[in-house]
Amino acid sequence: MQGEGLLRVTGDDGERMDAARNRRLLLDAAAEIVATCGAERLTTDAVARRAGVGKGTVFRRFGSRAGLMHALADEAGREFQQAFMSGPPPLGPGAPPLERLIAFGEASIARMRLDGQILRATEQQGGPDLEHPTQRLVRLHLAMLLRGIGVSDPEVGAYHLAAVLNAGLLLHLQDDRGMSGERLTASWAALVTALAA
Amino acid sequence: MQGEGLLRVTGDDGERMDAARNRRLLLDAAAEIVATCGAERLTTDAVARRAGVGKGTVFRRFGSRAGLMHALADEAGREFQQAFMSGPPPLGPGAPPLERLIAFGEASIARMRLDGQILRATEQQGGPDLEHPTQRLVRLHLAMLLRGIGVSDPEVGAYHLAAVLNAGLLLHLQDDRGMSGERLTASWAALVTALAA
DNA sequence: GGGTCAAGCGGACCACGGTCCGTTTTATTC
DNA sequence: GAATAAAACGGACCGTGGTCCGCTTGACCC
Structure with missing residues (x-):
């Protein structure tokens, strides 16, 4: 129902499945890198690479490096x-x-x-x-x-x-x-x- | 005199003449840019260009952008x-x-x-x-x-x-x-x- | 003045954060 | 299942801080 046919709601909080999956992948990758090399050495490229996603996705999900850190x-x-x-x-x-x-x-x-x-x-x-x-x-x-x-x-x-x-x-x-x-x-x-x- | 022949002292505080001149040029250029565009918009390239020196000189003199800001x-x-x-x-x-x-x-x-x-x-x-x-x-x-x-x-x-x-x-x-x-x-x-x- | 050499210089170069936009996925509707 | 369009994706691209290294300057000594 939902009232309007244009609404696209899926994940627990309105996030598409792939989006939710990538958020987790990124957070896990980031946590690993922090544990390994320290927070200062974490680069957005490295997180993206380790998570197996494009760099743009990091910024789409978290807005900025600081945003990712905040989520962490x-x-x-x-x-x-x-x-x-x-x-x-x-x-x-x-x-x-x-x-x-x-x-x-x-x-x-x-x-x-x-x-x-x-x-x-x-x-x-x-x-x-x-x-x-x-x-x-x-x-x-x-x-x-x-x-x-x-x-x-x-x-x-x-x-x-x-x-x-x-x-x-x-x-x-x-x-x-x-x-x-x-x-x-x-x-x-x-x-x-x-x-x- | 000075005891040793290897000492090179010139400026008021042991700074070579050109070095002292460039420090002033850079500080003045930086102050102008801050007054014009605001401190956040100040880039090291712009300061160097405005002062008429190379970018390397900015970092030689002040170590970093933050160092320049500190001096200011x-x-x-x-x-x-x-x-x-x-x-x-x-x-x-x-x-x-x-x-x-x-x-x-x-x-x-x-x-x-x-x-x-x-x-x-x-x-x-x-x-x-x-x-x-x-x-x-x-x-x-x-x-x-x-x-x-x-x-x-x-x-x-x-x-x-x-x-x-x-x-x-x-x-x-x-x-x-x-x-x-x-x-x-x-x-x-x-x-x-x-x-x- | 001429020689010497540390100090200074400059700008090509690199790394990293952040943006852009053409392509792909996904949920939905029929 | 096919069509559709919003959402997400990815990676080339850009601006900026910071480094490097071969060249130049200028203080000191004779």
Whole structure:
């Protein structure tokens, strides 16, 4: 039925079969390359070649190299996302806002070990996509917690905290400057605690 | 004299005459192009052509496009730098640390109007040069003020504050999200005031 | 002035991100 | 199954950042 005969809907979310297949092929190829050579060495040509598709397909599916990285990061971060939105406290709901903020920073910092490279790759070049859905979700969460501790402008505050937790900075401090995760976590805790007072 | 016959020193800072001349030509050409077309539209070819030198010279002098942008930003920011290091209070020395911190943020935000474009151009691509001399100087200053208000880890705190004041974020909030300078300034003031308490 | 040689120069060249457009696939309709 | 047209495909192509290397300049010494 559908009302109009011109509608072409097929895949789970309106994606044609070949399109969906190629998205998976590309994401898998990209993940392999990142695992093998590191995120910085990933080139769009290489991904396309490895996935066995044309280069144009990469850009059709993901818009840009950064878009591909974002998709990769979103897959890797889904678990984290669920943890802070509906997982157990103190990261998830149930704990007081300040504790959740501290836990959020701690988890973000710890997360860098695993997929910091990918996250950093999503940030650079053309400026971070501050309005990417995932980023917005993070800020929405932070803003809620900030509101919970009585900060006067939670929206801007969320941008501030997100900036403090950006992957480029965190990786730089840990890997290049040799700062321990504990030190960064402590500094973060001091920051948000001060905001709550 | 000089002790050794192999030393070739000429310009003010050990730069050969032609090299110094070309640096100026390139900086002037770059400034013109930024003023005409905007910082994003500046290409290394165009700068070289306009300056009447080869493209290789751009990279010999500045290392990369980002390096050229840094040099440009440093020229533009020299005034600001002197203002917070040795100018009149509350930005310069003489005022209490908290007031200086607030003034620093306010000045940084106001500065975006003028050379935010160039500053943003120095930040993107390959990740910000967090260890560029100018950045280090800013952080050194912030760390001193943070120490002055009793923050426990001023070094990391300075990285945090610098992240909050980065040009990409500030321009995004002002230009893309339509936030007023006053609002950003207020949020900054609340942040550093909280840290001081 | 003439010789010496590190420093500087220039532009051909390369790699990579991103675009374009003619061809192929796929879902749908009859 | 044949027809149809929207959607997707692929790879040649382009612009730009960055490198390389043979040639030139100019500071220093005599």
